[in-house]
Amino acid sequence: MKRRMNARVVVLETVVAPLYWIILAASVWILLRGHNEPGGGFIGGLVAVGATVLWGAARGPSSARHKLPFGDPVLLAAVGVLASAVSGIPAWFVGASYLTHQSFMLPLGFTELWVSTVMLFDAGVYLCVWGAVSGFGLGLLAIDDDAGDEGADAAAPRARATTKAARRARR
């Protein structure tokens, strides 16, 4: 990790670690409340992007990339789209048309939990936005990183292998 020392803002670098998780928690909360209150997958995803971009600005884009689930924005976005697409399939089993959302109450003993494919759909939107937009933002943030920098390439498929190796190397 080469980073110019004058680019560092020590306060931000320190504060960003708790902040990152707080913002992510907030984004998940926004995602989950979205069906009934203002919020939802798109906004939640954007808030999560805020967390990632903040991390990228403070500690460098490739570090932020490694913090993403799957370590790769493309994969994250793809998983999101896939989750949304899959959420429409259960409708077929009850004879409804694709993407007719199915829901039921899941008994937990002490209470009941409302479960719906719509949650999976919205979570997919969330992941897709998180992956794609933060990939875009990190890509912009990374334009002064050296090209050969490990894991710095946003789209290369080798990203996962290299990220793991890199993570190990840094420890």
Place this chain on the structure above:
Amino acid sequence: MAGTHDHSSGGHGGAPGVALRGHAMGLASRAAFTLLPAAALALLLWALGAFELPQVWRTPWVPSLGIDLAFRLDGLSALMLLLITGVGTGVFIYAGGYLAGHPHQRRLYGALTAFMLAMIGCVTADDLFVLFLFWEMTSLTSFLLVGFNHHDQQSRKSAQQALLVTGSGGLAMFAGFVLLAQAFGTSSISAIIAAAPAAEATPALTAAVALVLVGAFTKSAQVPFHFWLPNAMAAPTPVSAYLHSATMVKLGVYLVARLDPAFGAWDWWQWTLQAVGALTAGWAMVLALRERDLKRILAWSTVATLGTLVLLVGLPGAGATAAVAALLLAHALYKAPLFFVAGNVDHEAGTRIIDRLGNLRRAMPWTATAALLAGLSMAGIPLTFGFVAKDAINSAKAAEQLLPLVQIGYGVFGAIAVAVAGVAAIRIFWSHRGMKELPKAHEAPIALVLPPLVLALAGVVLGAVPSIARPLVVAAAEAMWPIGTTGVAGALERPFDHVLEPSFDIASMVGMLAVTLVVGAVVYFFWDPLHRAFDRVAGRLDWLGSAAHYARILKAIPRSAAFFTRGLQHGRLPSYSVALLLAAAAFLGGAILVGGGLLGAGMFDGAFAGGGLALPAWTPPSVAITGACLLITLGALLAGVFEQRLAMILCAGIVGFGSALLFLFAGAPDVAFTQFTVETVFVIVAASVLLKLKRLGRTTSIRDPRNRPGALLAALAFATAATLVFLVTGADPIDPSLSAYFSERSVPDANGRNVVNVILVDFRALDTLGESTVVMLSFLATAPVLFSLRLARGSRGKEPKR
């Protein structure tokens, strides 16, 4: 099968190609592929015996557009199917021997199989769009097959040419199909054929038919689209024999014949078909004289035969339809063997150039026999099916008043066809003109000899006993008659007796035969001097030909594209923005002027009820909204003052937050929420990027502040137009039924109280899914750009260190 294949590929281990990717195929896998056309042939023969024609099978496919997956088997389809499966069986066997041990033989078989299925679909489809689908599939598989030897540049070029010519013809045809389907209100071919004779020739219908004809002419290589077919001879021989002689190129003829009952009564339909067909028949035969390559000579004679077929379709009368059917069959039975023969000669003697070939009958006796039998049929010697076809053509012509062009075209065709048959069957096998420098030539293996022999023999057997082919030819001819025509059988009886038990109007028949044979023999004997003379003349005229035009167009397209791209996509973002703003302002302003009745008829009747612009009633805005608007205005004004891009971005951020506040107070918390988040992320990213650019020593202030007045003007123009639009749309009360519906159904239908979210994830979930995909794809598209930017920078940055 895989095990057999692996085992026997070792048997071909001597082939040098084994080192390449792909495996040579074993006998078992070749046999398995060959089983397909053979089984289809057997099935077809059984079905023809077991069922009455026509047989129809249909199932809804795209009900919203009224398109059925409809198939119909009538006489014409049956005849084409017979060619496809019959010649196909021969081709599959032949390909096994021709490319034995070739590392990509499996690919060839795969493409050939796909092609065969496409052909079967094409000639049985009873829906225009189903037909089109299979038609395009034949074009695509043909592209793959012509370009089979894709390491050879000529091969690639020919494949591209075949695809471009037939593909653009296919597009024209598709447009024609759409018009046809609109004109008749159905895309069912049989329904259109039934309705067409009574239909009026409206301009739309005429255009539709003309476009369909363009598609058919490109596929069947009619003048002026004839040039692609001989070039497609870059394909391996089995492919040439199958696609470019026996089946695919006949699709155009098939389509024209299929539609002949519908439009055959139109004068211009007849004239066009006759003129184009005659021109192709004559000219292609003359072009055959230019060639020294046996396969290309055969290719040109195929083009000429296709021309004759089109010509015959253009002739009215029962005899002509019978002649079409007979010639379709006869041509497949003699031309496919001749192609096989050319392939054998190439395979065993190492060349197809007729000057270097001669006296091959001793080395290749069976090939020579097949060539002789097929050649006899091609020349139209009695007791061959070629003669039957020729007789049918002559009687059809005798029944009609012909254009002189048709007489000339067909005359040239008949004479040179005899000469070509002589070259292919006699010159290279029996004459001594060739060098004796082909000691290596020897007979081809059985897989290469059997198909041409069997097909050529079939031609002779059918010629000797025409009554075998009679039911099929009659059924095919009947299919080319308008549906519901009475007395078809009676009308056909006479010409068919004539066709199948040749008329013994000996004088005229022998006379015609003798004339053709004598002229043909003269051309044959003077082939070389004629070739030299014609090659000299034609060489000078090449630049006029359509092949030259094709090459010119091919060069002009990228050149003009580059010209327009340079002009429009210059890469300067400020100019793009100004163009975008001004264009939007012009269109919006123009729409308001036009819509307001100032320039024409009124569109926004509500807004302009009184003749002038009706503004919405003035309601004083709340303090919060006023504040938000002031914030937006402040941000916009400040952005116009600063020179540093960072400051401008922050100002743009103010505008964004101001609009978010506006949304919030106007009762759209979701939108406001999103807007806040977007603005935050945008400002963080943009500011970080600018800081980095600054650190890299790039300027971060705008380059040319002198342009600001112009930019201001553009912005003002757009703002004015946009404001006007909002005022106009605001004057009409917004129809609340949709939002009322969603608010009402949100909880009962989707268990969600947040209507915006419910619409996104439930009511319009498919749209959202599409948008998610777009978000991901747009990132995928930008990622390489960002990456290459970094690469370019990285390499530049490293240079000084060296």
